[in-house]
Amino acid sequence: MSIEVELKLSASADKIRQVKTWLKDVGHPEDSSAELEWEQKCLSNTYYDTKNHRLRATDIGLRIRKDDQRFIQSVKSAGRVVGGLYQRNESEHDIPEHKLQLELVDEPYLIILLEEAEEEDGPLAPIFTTNFTRDVVTIDYEGASVEIALDQGQIHCVGSDVEDTSQDLCEVELELKDGDASVLFDLGQKLIEQFDLVLDSESKAERGYRLCHSAPEYTKYLDLVNLTSKTSAEAAFESVAHKGLGHWQYHIKKIKREASLDAVLQLNRALMFMQTMYSVFAAVIPRHSLIHLRKDWREITKNFSRLFTIAEEINWLKNSKLYGFHYEELVPQEEALEKAFVEEHQVFVDYLMTPSYNLRLLRFSRWLYLKEWRETIGEANAEKIQKKEVYPYATKQLQHLLRDMKRHLSDKVTLSKQDYINYLPKMTRTLDIGLFFGCLFDDRARREYRRGWADIVANIQLLQQLIYLENALEAEGVEDPLIDDTETETLVVLKGMREEALARNPYWN
Numbered sequence: 001m002s003i004e005v006e007l008k009l010s011a012s013a014d015k016i017r018q019v020k021t022w023l024k025d026v027g028h029p030e031d032s033s034a035e036l037e038w039e040q041k042c043l044s045n046t047y048y049d050t051k052n053h054r055l056r057a058t059d060i061g062l063r064i065r066k067d068d069q070r071f072i073q074s075v076k077s078a079g080r081v082v083g084g085l086y087q088r089n090e091s092e093h094d095i096p097e098h099k100l101q102l103e104l105v106d107e108p109y110l111i112i113l114l115e116e117a118e119e120e121d122g123p124l125a126p127i128f129t130t131n132f133t134r135d136v137v138t139i140d141y142e143g144a145s146v147e148i149a150l151d152q153g154q155i156h157c158v159g160s161d162v163e164d165t166s167q168d169l170c171e172v173e174l175e176l177k178d179g180d181a182s183v184l185f186d187l188g189q190k191l192i193e194q195f196d197l198v199l200d201s202e203s204k205a206e207r208g209y210r211l212c213h214s215a216p217e218y219t220k221y222l223d224l225v226n227l228t229s230k231t232s233a234e235a236a237f238e239s240v241a242h243k244g245l246g247h248w249q250y251h252i253k254k255i256k257r258e259a260s261l262d263a264v265l266q267l268n269r270a271l272m273f274m275q276t277m278y279s280v281f282a283a284v285i286p287r288h289s290l291i292h293l294r295k296d297w298r299e300i301t302k303n304f305s306r307l308f309t310i311a312e313e314i315n316w317l318k319n320s321k322l323y324g325f326h327y328e329e330l331v332p333q334e335e336a337l338e339k340a341f342v343e344e345h346q347v348f349v350d351y352l353m354t355p356s357y358n359l360r361l362l363r364f365s366r367w368l369y370l371k372e373w374r375e376t377i378g379e380a381n382a383e384k385i386q387k388k389e390v391y392p393y394a395t396k397q398l399q400h401l402l403r404d405m406k407r408h409l410s411d412k413v414t415l416s417k418q419d420y421i422n423y424l425p426k427m428t429r430t431l432d433i434g435l436f437f438g439c440l441f442d443d444r445a446r447r448e449y450r451r452g453w454a455d456i457v458a459n460i461q462l463l464q465q466l467i468y469l470e471n472a473l474e475a476e477g478v479e480d481p482l483i484d485d486t487e488t489e490t491l492v493v494l495k496g497m498r499e500e501a502l503a504r505n506p507y508w509n
C-alpha cells in the first residue's frame with residue numbers, strides 16, 4: 001500500500017487551457033520552445049459499494065479504472081485533507097477484466113472491512129462512474145517530481161432513480177512523485193495567483209456519493225479530538241488544528257452548495273474552536289510564530305461575519321418558536337432576515353472563490369502540513385515540544401479553567417442575565433477545551449461532568465434568544481410579560497445548575 005500526496009484545485013475548461021500553456025515555461029524554464037510531453041488518457045472508473053454504502057461509511061473508496069486496455073482495481077482510504085492537499089493510503093492492482101478481485105487487496109484491515117461490508121450488507125455493486133480525459137505530464141519543479149493531471153469529464157450515477165444523475169468535473173491535480181511536499185504548495189500558490197483556481201477538498205468519490213445518494217444529510221458537530229496519553233503536546237496541537245480545519249472544510253463544502261443555516265452556525269463553531277486552540281496551545285506554539293496566520297483567519301472571519309450575524313438572528317427566532325414564542329408581528333422581520341441571508345450567502349460564496357481566500361487557506365494548510373512553526377521557534381524548542389507530554393499539560397489547562405469558572409460562576413455570586421451572556425464565549429471555549437483533551441480521560445465521568453456545563457450553556461443561550469426576541473418585539477411595539485417570566489425562571493434554574501456543576505468532581509482529578 002502506498003501513500004498518495006496530492007493537491008487538488010477546481011478549474012474551468014478555459015482555465016485548464018491556460019494552465020497547460022503556462023506549464024510549458026514552468027516545466028522547461030531554460031528552454032521555452034521545448035514542448036512538454038503530455039499524454040492524454042481516457043479514464044473510465046466504476047465505484048462499488050454495498051446497498052447501504054457500507055464502504056462509504058468506513059471511508060473507503062473501491063473502484064475499477066479502465067485505462068486503455070488496462071483494468072486497475074484500487075482501494076483508497078479517505079485519509080486526511082488539509083486545504084486541498086490530500087494524503088491517502090492507496091492500494092492498486094492490475095486485474096485481467098472488469099471484475100472485482102478483492103483477494104488482491106494486501107492490507108489486512110482493508111480486507112476485514114470489505115468482507116464485513118459484504119457479509120452485513122450484501123454484495124458490492126456499481127454506484128457511480130467517473131469518466132474523464134486526463135492530460136497528464138510529469139515535471140521537475142524545485143528539485144521535486146510532480147505529476148500534473150488536468151481532468152475534464154463527468155460523474156454519472158449507475159441505475160439510479162436520483163433526479164440529477166450527472167455532474168461535470170473539471171480539475172487540476174498535482175501529485176507528488178518524488179521530493180518535498182512544499183513544492184505542491186508552491187505550485188498551488190502560483191496556480192491560484194495566476195488563474196484564480198480554487199482549492200478543492202472534495203474527492204471525485206465524495207462528489208459521486210453525494211450525487212447518487214439521496215439520504216438526508218445530518219449536521220456534523222464538533223466532537224472529541226482523538227488523542228492518547230502518549231501523544232506529545234505538539235502532536236495534540238496538530239490533531240486539534242486538523243479537527244478545526246476539517247470542520248471548517250466540511251461545512252464550506254456544504255455552504256458552497258446551498259444556503260444552509262446549520263452550515264453557517266457550524267462554520268462559526270470551527271472558527272471559535274481554532275481561536276481557542278491558539279490560546280490553549282500558546283505554551284507549545286508561541287503566538288509570534290502564527291501572527292500572519294491569525295491575521296489571515298481574522299480576515300476570513302471578517303468576510304464571514306455578516307452572514308453569521310444574520311444566521312444567528314434567524315436561529316434565535318426559530319429556536320424561540322420551539323419554546324412556544326410565536327408572534328405574527330415578527331413575520332416581516334423574519335422574511336427580511338431570510339432574504340438578507342440568501343443575499344449574504346452569495347456574497348460569501350463569491351468570496352470563497354477568490355484568490356484572497358484560497359491563498360490564505362493554502363498558507364494555513366502549508367503551515368500545518370509542513371509543521372512550519374518548528375522553523376520559527378528554533379531547533380531546541382522544536383525538540384522540547386515534541387517531547388512535552390500532553391497529559392499534564394491538559395490537566396493544567398483544565399484546572400486553570402475550572403478556577404476561572406469557580407470565580408465567575410460561584411453560587412455565592414448573583415449574576416444578571418447580561419453577566420451570563422458576557423460569560424458565554426468563555427463557557428463555550430471551556431467546552432471546546434473539553435473536546436481537545438477529553439479523550440485522555442474516563443469517558444463516562446467526562447460525559448457526566450460535561451453535561452452539567454452544557455446545560456448551563458444551553459440556558460444562557462436561551463436567555464440570549466429571549467433578549468433578542470424582546471428587542472425585536474419592542475421594535476414592533478409589542479410586549480409579552482411571558483418573556484420576562486421565562487427569563488426570571490431561567491435565572492433561577494441557572495443558579496441551581498451552577499451549584500450542581502461546581503459541586504461535581506472534575507473528571508481529570
Ligand SMILES: O=P(O)(O)OP(=O)(O)OP(=O)(O)O
Nearest residue numbers: 045130151173202203204205
Ligand atoms: O487518479 P487518482 O487516483 O488521483 O483518482 P481520481 O480519479 O482523480 O479521484 P480523486 O478525486 O479521488 O483523486
